[in-house]
Amino acid sequence: MTDTDVRLTFKWVDGVKGLEHMTDAWAALARQTGADIYAAPVWVLTWWAHFGRGKTLRTLVAYDAQGQLVALLPFMIYPVWLGPVRIRIAKLAATDPNTVIFQLAATETALKNSCAEALNGLLDDGRAHLVSFTPASEHGTMLAAVRNGVAPGLALIDTPAGTHTVFELPDTFEGYLANLSKKRRGQYRRDLKHLQNDHGLTTRMVHPDAHQFGDFVDFHNRQWQEVGKGGHFVDWPGSAAFYCDLADATQQGQETWFVEQQGQDGPLATQFCLVKGQTCHWRLPARSTDPELERLSLGKIGLVQMIEQLIAAGVTRIEAGVGAYGYKLVYGGESVPTHRLIVSRRSGISPVLLKLCLGWARVLHLVYYRLWFGRVAPRLRAVIPLKNKSLWSSWIKTRI
Known part of the structure; x- marks a missing residue:
């Protein structure tokens, strides 16, 4: 019909x-x-x-x-x-x-x-x-x-x-890794091992409330202020209060997601996503700017670990934002x-x-x-x- x-x-x-x-x-x-x-x-x-x-x-x-x-x-x-x-x-x-x-x-x-x-x-x-x-x-x-x-x-x-960038996800995380180049897979595994052994990295997924989202706003702001920029929540007026309320409003439906990476000394990175059904919109990352963590590709590790969590939850597509970002394409994204x-x-x-x-x-x-x-x-x-x-x-x- x-x-x-x-x-x-x-x-x-x-x-x-x-x-x-x-x-x-x-x-x-x-x-x-x-x-x-x-x-x-x-x-x-x-x-x-x-x-x-x-x-x-x-x-x-x-x-x-x-x-x-x-x-x-x-x-x-x-x-x-x-x-x-x-x-x-x-x-x-x-x-x-x-x-x-x-x-x-x-x-x-x-x-x-x-x-x-x-x-x-x-x-x-x-x-x-x-x-x-x-x-x-x-x-x-x-x-x-x-x-x-x-x-x-x-x-x-x-x-x-x-x-904009789109990730079409396979059924398994191993299937995702198999689609990366041999060099990228090896680099991911080496850097992940170092982060786990040397910095105590652990990864978890949470559905934040307004208070937890406020902590993320502070984390994101600190990252950008260290390089002299405002960051999303400064650039877009009213966005912090909006997302805090959205976090509370989506608690029951579990549509607001944080994929958090913690270390022995505190938070290392957080990926903020909005998930509905099998579609994820990756909105914002936040991470430590410690030079040692930058050397171990913390930002890219955060992306791959987010993908692992999303595949496990049955997500099949990630919309990863407007604009061209080379690292997203290297790690499996498609420029659409x-x-x-x-x-x-x-x-x-x-x-x-x-x-x-x-x-x-x-x-x-x-x-x-x-x-x-x-x-x-x-x-x-x-x-x-x-x-x-x-x-x-x-x-x-x-x-x-």
Whole structure:
């Protein structure tokens, strides 16, 4: 059966309160479809409580002919101002430039028609001037669904937007090691033995609560502050409080994971992951910057030990973040293209507003992010005691 054979009934739900009575059915649909944690209620509702201010939440809900929930697609709409000009942008709710989604909370037969309905509903009545699904992975279902859901009268921007790294995991850890080069396997075993014998390294997996997550924030911050940078929790305002609350909210479902490595003198490294079903999103590492531990490749040992724990738990795929990192590829990752995916109306003011928004985004990225944030500010901090600052919200909003 194809999605064109399925008769669907659509409904728009506005705001958070309209979703509260649907969380059980939504969570069940997410489990049934293998949706990523980013499409599950625990993530979306916790995220919205922290970052929803100034945004409008609109959720498309789809039911089949038997009245069963078959798709739930939440979107956030927010304004970007270019002087007196206001551009309304819609994106999947609770996402940011680092959020890569493989599977939405929608059945295979309902996804295309639900995306088509969402695009028309979001762009009607001036609610949004454009809808962005960036970054869209070539290994995800969203790319084809949006491409096929663009109706006449709509324009689609579909261009390369860099890469992200994906690990497709075998059934056993020995199978994973067998896929590495002989050199890498030997190096891993030698360094692991030294870390265990000389530093008392042990590895365990835990599901942290808010207090434990706060300790991880401190650990991660110390690592980056030692090299003069802020780290994730400084760069992204409000993220520490959000993840602490998420850790508590996911305790029962065990979706927040730490793979911790302890030594005889305290913590050595921690890998922070979000796991839903068979999919893991590896969010952040933190580790000691002791030169001796660096020499023994502690960071790479942490990656491989995390993979061992995930394989043992039945995880089959790791999404390891946007950007190109050579060490991830050496240890079994694959560089997967992502796309900039933006839909707007072909007529009226929308094409003009889209060009203005993309132009402003390029200027901000070049002048603010690449020049100031990436080059000038770090050099100034090397000679002047300037405090690390969070990323500008204007830059975050234009990452479409």
